[in-house]
Amino acid sequence: MYSRGADNHTWRKIKSALASGIAFVSALLVIAPLGLVFFHLLVNGAGSVNWDFFTKLPAPVGAVGGGMVNAIVGSLELLVLASVIGIPVGVLGGVYLAEYGSARINSVLRFMGDVLNGIPSITWGVVVYGLVVLRFKGFSAYAGGLALGLIMIPLILRTTEEMILLVPNGYREAALALGVARWKTIVHIVLKTASRGIITGILLALARVGGETAPLLFTAFGNRFWNHSLNQPIAALPLQIFTYAISPYDDWHRQAWAGALVLVTGVFCVNILVRLLTRGRGVSVV
């Protein structure tokens, strides 16, 4: 039975090489789409990313040129509105899960948070359309910000909870043993220790909702001009890309490519920022 030892060895080497080869190809397939997307965007969009793109309003139909400054600013405004809703609720909810809630309540909350994370983003658009747009009879930046903020909440909730749970119990005990009140211990010791991880979670959530189109379709609605009041429809980069991409005009198509390139670059930059934050010197629980 052991007489074919040499052959067996060769066969095992072949199997090993096969397995690592397949794993390597799979890894390449994972990275490939990112490369393809970025390459495609560069080829099609780089030519249209110019000074005008960042400084001018969209040109009227038929006229060549113009830019997307209103959509870029609009996206930033929507992200600020979303943060106002998503960050406090998400972070405080995470604090509750990690520091206060009982095991039974927590498992229910955690489950619901995970369900919320899995809800298709267009659903949030529909919900906010029903709750806000219909009631106040108009699309608005507020509605768009609310839709994005609601998507951020479960994302931030779970990362905050996980980051807080990583803070060693010894720090809580040390603060409590100094006669520091529980809430002060949480704010000044626990959250401070976990802050880098929590900020990372917030940035990733912002990057995620920054690229959302569906929840804005019937909330923020989009706008070809400056938004002068948050009660009015507002432009957003993903919406503008969507509108331009399905239009019949070549110039708009080029601008849509440029917009997509700017958006992806922005998300990319946020991710690099996150990398730098989590790698940073000093002590971190992350």
Next chain:
Amino acid sequence: MAVPERSVMEHVEQPVEPAPSVESSPPLTFQVKNLSIWYGEKRAIDNVTLDVASNAVTAIIGPSGCGKSTFLRALNRMHELVPKTRMKGTVLLQGQDLYSSTVDPAIVRRRVGMVFQKSNPFPTMTIGENVVIGLRLNGVRNQKLLNERLEKSLRMAALWDEVKDDLHKPGTSLSGGQQQRLCIARTLAVEPEVVLMDEPCSALDPIATAKIEELISELKTKYTIVTVTHNMQQAGRISDYTAFFYIGRLIEFGPTTKIFTNPSERQTEDYITGRFG
């Protein structure tokens, strides 16, 4: 919550009854009577009665899981942080019931500080910030007072000369033994009456251990110290009184010299001579 500048000790309640003076006995800091503690269904402390003398070092010894840490934590209500704890009996600090419903556990912990087994300076703070954080978070804003307390606490913890030029460096940049002394300074800064120590040297090398032991002997002139230790020789070196715990019960308690040279209980003798534990 901005608490006006004042000593953090000011709002401590006065004792409800004066500490009974026991003739020919040293003054007492703690009087523990019939204390039992449960974690869920498990009884960790079983009917312990013990008096802790003031300005002395009381060592608690016993094998792992005998309840010595739980007993220590019951002295400043830290054991309550574990969910589903239950206690019975009384713990008097200077005659005042620590577990009375009108007593805030935070105030108890300001009077009864604690140093832990694993040194735990706050990683986000400098050496200086670590020392005064207890005062800061308890509402002290006066920078002059904070600076005074900073130097005084570090001197008492025998750390000032080593770190006085590095106060802005992270607390975690210090060596293990220095970190533990930093934690002691942090505890002393809020001016407690008692310092509890939960195996303060078990993670340290012999030289750092010797420094902490020396420090404990100096601190007892100002503070009452209760320390848990796994190290019998250490208990013999530093303590005035020794309590031997076994499976949640107090087996024997008395002057350290007596416990170590002439114990009354067979179990104590067996443990001290290394026959079990």
